Amino acid sequence: MVLRYVLEGRIWAAAPATVVQGEFDLTAIYTPPGANGMRASFSNYVSSLGLEEPDWAPQQFDSFNHLLRLIFPDVSHSVHLIWREE
Numbered sequence: 001m002v003l004r005y006v007l008e009g010r011i012w013a014a015a016p017a018t019v020v021q022g023e024f025d026l027t028a029i030y031t032p033p034g035a036n037g038m039r040a041s042f043s044n045y046v047s048s049l050g051l052e053e054p055d056w057a058p059q060q061f062d063s064f065n066h067l068l069r070l071i072f073p074d075v076s077h078s079v080h081l082i083w084r085e086e
Contacts, residue, residue, distance in 0.1 A: 003029060003069070005039075010056065013039035015063060027071040033084075035063040 003017040015037030021028040038058040070079040 001029070003031060012056075013037060013061075017069075020068075025073065029069045029071070031063055031067040031069075033064055033066060037061055037063065 005013040017029045017031045040056045068081040
């Protein structure tokens with residue numbers, strides 16, 4: 001599957017992910033280190049102050065951490081567990 005991140009109604013990043021648990025009460029999605037994705041450039045973007053619009057042109061990136069995202073039904077947020085093997 002592809003995990004998409006949305007900011008101000010637009011997709012700003014997308015990366016491959018694997019569903020490791022898909023039950024009624026919990027969906028768990030994993031992205032390993034080295035996964036190739038695409039994202040917008042946010043080097044000068046400050047959303048809360050509205051100073052600049054991000055560069056929405058997609059740029060390739062590689063994940064360098066493990067990411068396990070826990071999604072619960074009827075909840076407006078998810079939980080991200082991020083770690084490195086060091």
